[in-house]
Amino acid sequence: MSAHTQVHDLPGATVLPAFDDTHTHLIFAALGAHDVPVHRARNIPEFFDLIRQRATVTPEGEWIRTTTNWQELNLAERRMPTAAELDTATDRHPVLVKRGGHNDVVNHYALRLAGITEETPVPPGGTIGRGADGKLDGRLIDNALHLVKHLVPARTGPSSSTDCAWPPTTTPPRALGPYATARSPPRTTRCCWPPVRPGVLSTRVRALISALGLTSAAQVEDLLDVMEEWRDNGDPWLSVWGVKFGLDGGLEAGATEEPYACDHAFSGMLIWEPDALVEAVEALVRRGWRVGTHAYGDRAVRTLLDVYARVLERNPGLPAGTLVMEHGGLASPQQQARAVALGIPVTIQQPLLHDTAEVEEGFWGPERVARLFPARGWIDLGAQVSTGSDFPVGQFGAMRSVWGMTTRQTVIGVKGPEHAITYDEALTLHTAGAARLTGEEHLRGTLTPGRLADLTVWDQDPAQCPGDALRDLNPTHTFVGGLLVTPTGTR
Structure with missing residues (x-):
């Protein structure tokens, strides 16, 4: 302790690590403030x-x-x-x-x-x-x-310099320490890099640069040339850790093995041809970048595992966690087992299921919606799993996500209760599991001496919070880097 140390005497409080959100779009949310x-x-x-x-x-x-x-x-x-x-x-x-x-x-x-x-x-x-x-x-x-x-002009001037911060006109991400922004536009990342201006960020940013709209390895190479200036510079607040691809669509275009419930002539669509995606992913891994690929429907999951298997075979010795599956929404037990065998981490987003279940049932029918984000199966098979919200599509809330994973509750009732996990498991996926995904388990994710002081304080023990009260529970204090994050998202 020093003369500047502040002591918070909070009898009865519970202290937990800060929560990561490993798949969110806070830059889009910031832009949306305008x-x-x-x-x-x-x-x-x-x-x-x-x-x-x-x-x-x-x-x-x-x-x-x-x-x-x-x-x-x-x-x-x-x-x-x-x-x-x-x-x-x-x-x-x-x-x-x-x-x-x-x-x-x-x-x-x-x-x-x-x-x-x-x-x-x-x-x-x-x-x-x-x-x-x-x-x-x-x-x-x-x-x-x-x-x-491409016709919509980029924001310039003072507003863009704050696009990396939590938008001041909305509620800040309480309990959120680091996040992985899963679709960061290159032009927005450039406005934040380097250096990070003191006080701009109230959360740690691990950016996944967007490759959406690119259709060839040559275009990806051009993106990688731009990204060279963003190689990890040791900044604990802002780093770029890879590139985001999209393999299929979302709620109404996810690539499925069976036709849609609403249109028996349609099974979604793949955005990349598999051979082209193999070349694009290889361009990234050869330069030492990590890859996160959106795969929502079961046909997309199968195709992505085929792509990743080819990349791993042709590029032996890749560091663990280089290739990540984003969503893995409709992954069958066989596909889950294959992902584990290949060493592919997966991020899942329970708040997305909660908020969009009714829309999804219209496209896919109730049986497939109940199988989305099968956390229980992933954990039981030994997968490396972490969690996020897909905000602003799904609502952010640390305990909202934990509550959803333990109850499988959605806007139209409980869906797939057999895929529910325990509170302790869900807590781990948001903390230690998330830090492992970003390769920072030695720095964050647990309350351990010598690690970064990213933590949350709760006026009651969330593990003892009854029923649906857990959904809306927020911490009384969030500390990032040992500094208190205020309700306006500043430090």
Whole structure:
């Protein structure tokens, strides 16, 4: 202790390690602090009113973009808006409506800017939506997103210098020490690097740079040239530890072995051809980077394991944990066992299942939704598992995630109770297991002398918290690097 040491006398409190979130999108959330908050809308007219209000204070011709953390089933009409409807909100601005990380809807102004017509070829691994009349409806999915995305200007100036910090207009990630931001755009990472300005970060960032939209190893090589300046510089707050690929879509485009419940002619889609993905992943591992690949449906999981097996065979001696499976959502017991045999870690996101179960049942049916994120099976087979939220698609909350993993509760009831795990197991996945994923188990994840002082304080023992009360339990104090993180997300 020194003269500057603060002593907190908290009788009856419980101290736990800070919680990692190994798959989140806090940079998107930070950017969303500036976007039209359509997640507040209860119906489509309110949705459009919010866009219309923004249009009144936005110069004509400038882009209007929305937040991503909404679901169409939360709207009274229970559907997505269309390009024609967005035109009624404004036809003097290009509008980009984002929903999650795999779906956009744009108005006709944006379609014209992008040169998208009814004759535009559909990119492999993407969808250009059409209405019942065969005309463009403004919907873009997965690899089609980039037909428009490249036109939206990057934020510059003072706002972008804080994109790495928790957005001051929202609630900070209480109990969160480090996080792995799983889809960090290169241009945003550049604004944060190096050095990290003192006080900018209130959490430790382990960035996974986005390769979404890339379709060849040559494009990946170009990305890696940019990333060379981000090699680990020993900064305990901000580091880049790899690249994020997407192999299939999300809720409505995940690649499945069996057809969708809502469309027996559709089984989702793969964004990469396997041979091309092998070459792209090899480009990364040859330069010493790690890889996290989104695989949601069981066909995508099978394909990714095939890809990773080929990479491991052709590149013997790769460090453990170089190749990671993000989500592994609909992984069968056989696929789980194969991942373990190959030494592939997996990240799972229970809050994503909780919040989107109703949407997913519409696409996949209740049986497959009940099998999503089978934590019990992964643990029993000895897999290296860590956990996250997929925020802002799934809600962040340290104990919300633990509660979900122990109860398998969703917005439409309990799904797959046989996949539930214990409180102690869930706690480990969020702490020591997560630190192991990032290769920092010697620094973080447990309350051990000599390790980084990343910890949380709770006014009651979460292990003894009854029933659903655990879901909304928050710590009274969060310390990162021995410094108290305030309710505004500052140190």
